[in-house]
Amino acid sequence: MLEVRNLKASYGQVQVLHDISLTVPKGKVVTLIGSNGAGKTTTMRAISGMIKPASGQVVLSGKNIAGLPSHRIAKLGLAHSPEGRKVFPTQSIMDNLLLGAFTRLSMGGGRPKGDVSSDLDRALDLFPRLRERQHQLAGTLSGGEQQMLAMARALMLNPEVLLLDEPSLGLAPILVDEVFHIINRLKEQGITMLLVEQFAAAALAVADYGYVMENGKIAVHGPAKDLQNDPKVVAAYLGGGH
Amino acid sequence: MEILLQLILSGVALGMIYAVVAFGYQSTFATSGTLNFGQGEALMLGAMFGLSLAGDVMGGPYLNYWLMIPAVLIFGAFQGMVVEAVGVRPAIKTKSEFGWIMSTIALGIIFRNVAENIWGKDDMPFPSPISSTPLHIFGASVLPMELMVDVGALLMMVLVELFNRKTIYGKAVVATASDRDAAGLMGINTRMVITFSYALSSMSAAFAGVLIAPITLTGASMGAVLGLKAFAVAIIGGLNSGMGIIVGGILLGIAETTTGFYLSTGYKDVPGLVLLLLVLAIKPSGLFGKTAIKKV
Numbered sequence A: 001m002l003e004v005r006n007l008k009a010s011y012g013q014v015q016v017l018h019d020i021s022l023t024v025p026k027g028k029v030v031t032l033i034g035s036n037g038a039g040k041t042t043t044m045r046a047i048s049g050m051i052k053p054a055s056g057q058v059v060l061s062g063k064n065i066a067g068l069p070s071h072r073i074a075k076l077g078l079a080h081s082p083e084g085r086k087v088f089p090t091q092s093i094m095d096n097l098l099l100g101a102f103t104r105l106s107m108g109g110g111r112p113k114g115d116v117s118s119d120l121d122r123a124l125d126l127f128p129r130l131r132e133r134q135h136q137l138a139g140t141l142s143g144g145e146q147q148m149l150a151m152a153r154a155l156m157l158n159p160e161v162l163l164l165d166e167p168s169l170g171l172a173p174i175l176v177d178e179v180f181h182i183i184n185r186l187k188e189q190g191i192t193m194l195l196v197e198q199f200a201a202a203a204l205a206v207a208d209y210g211y212v213m214e215n216g217k218i219a220v221h222g223p224a225k226d227l228q229n230d231p232k233v234v235a236a237y238l239g240g241g242h
Numbered sequence B: 001m002e003i004l005l006q007l008i009l010s011g012v013a014l015g016m017i018y019a020v021v022a023f024g025y026q027s028t029f030a031t032s033g034t035l036n037f038g039q040g041e042a043l044m045l046g047a048m049f050g051l052s053l054a055g056d057v058m059g060g061p062y063l064n065y066w067l068m069i070p071a072v073l074i075f076g077a078f079q080g081m082v083v084e085a086v087g088v089r090p091a092i093k094t095k096s097e098f099g100w101i102m103s104t105i106a107l108g109i110i111f112r113n114v115a116e117n118i119w120g121k122d123d124m125p126f127p128s129p130i131s132s133t134p135l136h137i138f139g140a141s142v143l144p145m146e147l148m149v150d151v152g153a154l155l156m157m158v159l160v161e162l163f164n165r166k167t168i169y170g171k172a173v174v175a176t177a178s179d180r181d182a183a184g185l186m187g188i189n190t191r192m193v194i195t196f197s198y199a200l201s202s203m204s205a206a207f208a209g210v211l212i213a214p215i216t217l218t219g220a221s222m223g224a225v226l227g228l229k230a231f232a233v234a235i236i237g238g239l240n241s242g243m244g245i246i247v248g249g250i251l252l253g254i255a256e257t258t259t260g261f262y263l264s265t266g267y268k269d270v271p272g273l274v275l276l277l278l279v280l281a282i283k284p285s286g287l288f289g290k291t292a293i294k295k296v
């Protein structure tokens, strides 16, 4: 479904990604873990076109999308809930969700329209807090609610692949549990996901497969079950007792 | 008292013109962090083009005033797209922080020169579409055209606001203004949105041109000072506040008509230019300081 091959990316002169390769099979949840600054967000940004990779391939449903602008990649069915949420603060929750469906609602948007209003209903069922506040401006939401909005907004694309970058960042523990609960439900619905998480243990628990990133490289990868029992991974990332 | 009311009503009409032009500055600033310093010339070109269609300067009239307006709007939109493609996009692409300032000013000068060559340097009257017999409101005599300016300007701003709030395309424009990166992830072509905002900006200036032309005169130099003063209004009113530019525009308009009457018409441009100088003195860096240019 999504295959990244030898991806390199830099900020200015500084190369941040060195030959990243990873695969996200259809219907599977793949997690990318690693310490702060390892390059996880940069990987996500290079996949979704927020930055242009220096070289390498990003293959989505058989098509190389590396280097395309983000709006064209979105049209091909890749949704990205970015680090830091990036909701549209001056617009209502409903408007944010409709913007998530922009590729389906606009002329030449590129995605089949399907039933936007029933998808909207499903998204609001998944995040009941958002339903209550649907006419409120997104900027007035708490951090946790904004995170849910960012996820719901990404789902509105009806994506082939969903990228979630640190959906639990900065959330209270109860909300972290809720976010993982929702990720589980999305998995049950068969949504193909690439998940970046600081809570490595929780991420590996929900994922089918995992990649561990260090200094811009993939250090270890394997089925999530194996990584959960890998002594090096345990020592470096799972020792914190999350 | 009647005189003062009359001055106020004329000032409001003038102020609404400033507000419409200032609105154009806001619309490009919101999406791209850049401004078209040729807004005044966009207004002038709109008025000249309108005069050529609805007046008798080029063998016309070909259209009446009302049918001329949509043609002028299309013309204005097209002119704005040219400014964006020629003057702004290359500067944004090369990440030249202030290149667009020079290029939009230069384009404005070119447009003025072209207009002088096509239509000459003299001011010309613009036929009034409605009666030019003054109406009497509480003893003050008001030109019907002045009221039409108010209505037209408000109508335009309300329509744009409705577009932004109610249509998915308008929502996309607002989203692009608040977060370009996130808007791109939604599948919104933000480059196209910027082009659109330039089209909208020049279109509103061109509209302001044909609204005000029947009250003033039409000529190649009509836009320059107007564009500057509307810029002051946009800065004072806030580059992102719709209410701010209406209030700011009206205050400036009234200051000008009263100055013109009680001091001398020779001084009528002074309040606006003093305002501009004040703005530049008080917030010299504040104008572009932080959001000099949004990176592409």
Ligand SMILES: Nc1ncnc2c1ncn2[C@@H]1O[C@H](COP(=O)(O)OP(=O)(O)O)[C@@H](O)[C@H]1O
Residues within 6 Å of the ligand: A011, A016, A034, A035, A036, A037, A038, A039, A040, A041, A042, A043
């Ligand atoms: N916008 C940027 N400009 C320059 N360097 C950056 C930028 N964003 C991230 N970096 C650097 O790139 C490296 C990888 O960062 P990032 O991908 O955000 O890591 P992670 O998401 O794994 O914490 C870090 O060294 C970080 O400092």
Ligand SMILES: [Mg+2]
Residues within 6 Å of the ligand: A040, A041, A042, A083, A166
């Ligand atoms: Mg990160």
